[in-house]
Amino acid sequence: xxxxxxxxxxxxxxxxxxxxxxxxxxxxxxxxxxxxxxxxxxxxxxxxxxxxxxxxxxxxxxxxxxxxxxxxxxxxxxxxxxxxxxxxxxxxxxxxxxxxxxxxxxxxxxxxxxxxxxxxxxxxxxxxxxxxxxxxxxxxxxxxxxxxxxxxxxxxxxxxxxxxxxxxxxxxxxxxxxxxxxxxxxxxxxxxxxxxxxxxxxxxxxxxxxxxxxxxxxxxxxxxxxxxxxxxxxxxxxxxxxxxxxxxxxxxxxxxxxxxxxxxxxxxxxxxxxxxxxxxxxxxxxxxxxxxxxxxxxxxxxxxxxxxxxxxxxxxxxxxxxxxxxxxxxxxxxxxxxxxxxxxxxxxxxxxxxxxxxxxxxxxxxxxxxxxxxxxxxxxxxxxxxx
Amino acid sequence: xxxxxxxxxxxxxxxxxxxxxxxxxxxxxxxxxxxxxxxxxxxxxxxxxxxxxxxxxxxxxxxxxxxxxxxxxxxxxxxxxxxxxxxxxxxxxxxxxxxxxxxxxxxxxxxxxxxxxxxxxxxxxxxxxxxxxxxxxxxxxxxxxxxxxxxxxxxxxxxxxxxxxxxxxxxxxxxxxxxxxxxxxxxxxxxxxxxxxxxxxxxxxxxxxxxxxxxxxxxxxxxxxxxxxxxxxxxxxxxxxxxxxxxxxxxxxxxxxxxxxxxxxxxxxxxxxxxxxxxxxxxxxxxxxxxxxxxxxxxxxxxxxxxxxxxxxxxxxxxxxxxxxxxxxxxxxxxxxxxxxxxxxxxxxxxxxxxxxxxxxxxxxxxxxxxxxxxxxxxxxxxxxxx
Numbered sequence: 225x226x227x228x229x230x231x232x233x234x235x236x237x238x239x240x241x242x243x244x245x246x247x248x249x250x251x252x253x254x255x256x257x258x259x260x261x262x263x264x265x266x267x268x269x270x271x272x273x274x275x276x277x278x279x280x281x282x283x284x285x286x287x288x289x290x291x292x293x294x295x296x297x298x299x300x301x302x303x304x305x306x307x308x309x310x311x312x313x314x315x316x317x318x319x320x321x322x323x324x325x326x327x328x329x330x331x332x333x334x335x336x337x338x339x340x341x342x343x344x345x346x347x348x349x350x351x352x353x354x355x356x357x358x359x360x361x362x363x364x365x366x367x368x369x370x371x372x373x374x375x376x377x378x379x380x381x382x383x384x385x386x387x388x389x390x391x392x393x394x395x396x397x398x399x400x401x402x403x404x405x406x407x408x409x410x411x412x413x414x415x416x417x418x419x420x421x422x423x424x425x426x427x428x429x430x431x432x433x434x435x436x437x438x439x440x441x442x443x444x445x446x447x448x449x450x451x452x453x454x455x456x457x458x459x460x461x462x463x464x465x466x467x468x469x470x471x472x473x474x475x476x477x478x479x480x481x482x483x484x485x486x487x488x489x490x491x492x493x494x495x496x497x498x499x500x501x502x503x504x505x506x507x508x509x510x511x512x513x514x515x516x517x518x519x520x521x522x523x524x525x526x527x528x529x530x531x532x533x534x535x536x537x538x539x540x541x542x543x544x545x546x547x548x549x550x551x552x553x554x555x556x557x558x559x560x561x562x563x564x565x566x567x568x569x570x571x572x573x574x575x576x577x578x579x580x581x582x583x584x585x586x587x588x589x590x591x592x593x594x595x596x597x598x599x600x601x602x603x604x605x606x607x608x609x610x611x
Numbered sequence: 612x613x614x615x616x617x618x619x620x621x622x623x624x625x626x627x628x629x630x631x632x633x634x635x636x637x638x639x640x641x642x643x644x645x646x647x648x649x650x651x652x653x654x655x656x657x658x659x660x661x662x663x664x665x666x667x668x669x670x671x672x673x674x675x676x677x678x679x680x681x682x683x684x685x686x687x688x689x690x691x692x693x694x695x696x697x698x699x700x701x702x703x704x705x706x707x708x709x710x711x712x713x714x715x716x717x718x719x720x721x722x723x724x725x726x727x728x729x730x731x732x733x734x735x736x737x738x739x740x741x742x743x744x745x746x747x748x749x750x751x752x753x754x755x756x757x758x759x760x761x762x763x764x765x766x767x768x769x770x771x772x773x774x775x776x777x778x779x780x781x782x783x784x785x786x787x788x789x790x791x792x793x794x795x796x797x798x799x800x801x802x803x804x805x806x807x808x809x810x811x812x813x814x815x816x817x818x819x820x821x822x823x824x825x826x827x828x829x830x831x832x833x834x835x836x837x838x839x840x841x842x843x844x845x846x847x848x849x850x851x852x853x854x855x856x857x858x859x860x861x862x863x864x865x866x867x868x869x870x871x872x873x874x875x876x877x878x879x880x881x882x883x884x885x886x887x888x889x890x891x892x893x894x895x896x897x898x899x900x901x902x903x904x905x906x907x908x909x910x911x912x913x914x915x916x917x918x919x920x921x922x923x924x925x926x927x928x929x930x931x932x933x934x935x936x937x938x939x940x941x942x943x944x945x946x947x948x949x950x951x952x953x954x955x956x957x958x959x960x961x962x963x964x965x966x967x968x969x970x971x972x973x974x975x976x977x978x979x980x981x982x983x984x985x986x987x988x989x990x991x992x993x994x995x996x997x998x
Contacts, residue, residue: 228640230640230641230642231641231642233642233644236642236643236644236645238645240864241643241644241645241646241864241867242643243642243643244642244643249640249641249642250640252639252640252868253615253617253636253637253639253640254617254618254636255617255618255620255623255630255631255636256623256628256629256630256631256808256814256815257620257623257628258623258625258628258948258950259628259815260950261948289679290677290678290679290682290815290816290818291677291678291682291841292676292677292841292863292864292865292866293863293864294840294841294862294863295677295678295841295863297840297841298839298840298841298842301840302839325840326840326841329836329837329838329839329840329843330839330840419864421643421864427643427866427867427868427869428643428646428677428864428865428866428867428868429677429816429817429866429868429869430816431677449716450716451716451838451839452685452689452716452717452838452839452842453681453684453685453688453712453713453716453717454678454679454681454682454684454685454713454842455685455839455841456716474953475681476679476680476681476682477627477628477679477680477806477808477815478679478815479679479814479815479816479869480628480814480815481639481814481815481816481869482814482816482866482868482869561645561648563645563647566861
């Protein structure tokens, strides 16, 4: 590999897309290869195997398909839901609303437990709902990118398995895979859906879905036909199995460059200079640094307490009298890209910082030092002007 | 821009993915940017405007969404078809079969006119079908990648407009956009669907759809809800319009790197060293060279005559007694990647060569010289061994 260095640029610390390594970008610029070639087959095959490793699953069916994370909602809905099925959504923000909308578009009867802004669903709420009605699946956003609220995936998986063992547990991990621990098999998570551009450390455009054997069995037993074509697991299961077995098979052309970039990032995540466990620890450590800096500035985070606060991103209330337009452009002018809120009720009251992937893991980059320094500088500057 | 040179590699002349320029690959390796940033908005905005230019349309609604070309079938089916609608598919190969399957998955009642292998549908067949039944839409594969059969898009558009003016005309242009002329407005084409990795000259992973005002009106008047979520134009129209107007809007994260690569390729296509018209002429010229070489070798092409033969790719019957496994690996060993057939009945009887994009347009690369030289060498070698 030649020594490729990416263009100098402002530090991208929004909650996805994120900073990616030179090696990942270089893989994205590898000359396109034939999707059925001996050269590409192991690229996709490795990516399937390493995705399982990141999710601590022995045998989940992995789907790597060109699309955004949203396509993961469609895959879940089109393949696992039949018209009239009861679904429970644990809604902790904007992305809960949207997942509900997607499920309904495919005919699901959705009940929602809605957390107040900045809160997560509790075990008691979940138990009560599962005891009251039989649900085919329960879905939740692991980290809601709009609020930085972290749901307790282990609690949700284990509680569902105990109270309603047939219900499938669906985890939207777009903003959590590889930045928050997810033990799919041990915790009883049946579907994890994600995307390439956040904790997984690649450019956007690849949708990543893992489905447990239990989920695949439910899929295989469906009575009505799959409600879609591009998202149909009937089409993709043989393709994914073929590539994993070292053989080509065609349904739709995979995004060969992006899969190569994704594999490169998975190599770094699973056998880089830190272990997967250390990676999660480094995300927690980074979060603690951000939280301390925020507190030091007299600011407040959106999640109501530390136990429900994401480790890969932060949502922070703006100082009194300061708008998003006062803060975000000033930080950008100093080379740090953060972003505003994303939640209909409160989006103008807070801003968001992403601290996932290489930014959290490779301390020698100094990304977090820079974020904290610039945030502190800008908040003090705005306060001085407003004083 | 630094002087990026892609890794040396074998010449990729399958009918997509294709060879792409260094500048396109370099754009794909640009550091990820925020999808809602002032930096990215014109990247998507330009891509929308330039896509219209390539399709000779004044005002079609453009959709640029992460996905393979197959997602274009889903977009067409989910947005324009309501359960029970009559659809006519002009089937000229493998991709006609699949488009039919997709339309049916969304509830369409599909009638097919099936051409024999290597043939296209005739005007008389189309007229007869349109006169016999009222169809909501007629769909055809402009170039069927499985057979290299080129359908007459102008004839199909004009005939449909004359015989059945309300019927929408849907052109699957995955293997034709930017290598075959398509005059969307003038010919009465209502939907063009395509993908980034063929004539459009970028890596795979971006689905490109253009829908006429007439198609959008039919969409807006639908009675049943859109049959999907990720593919829903209800979601994407405001997003695409916002980016074109220079404003951000969020539905799903766009593949920012790939859109930048796509825009770079569109710059080259629309304002590079040759005009769009010259580009089409160069594809025709390339095809003539391939045809002459094939004839010289005593081989035969799959399309039954020149008028229905694609200009961006060729499907060629193998010499007697020669298998795909004799020819394709030998060409690969000499640095030229071609591929086997893709059509259930006859896939072992022919092979395919792609000659789109920079391979056809930038003669100084010498790609076509190399393809012809290696093909000739290998065919002669195999014949000698078999003699």
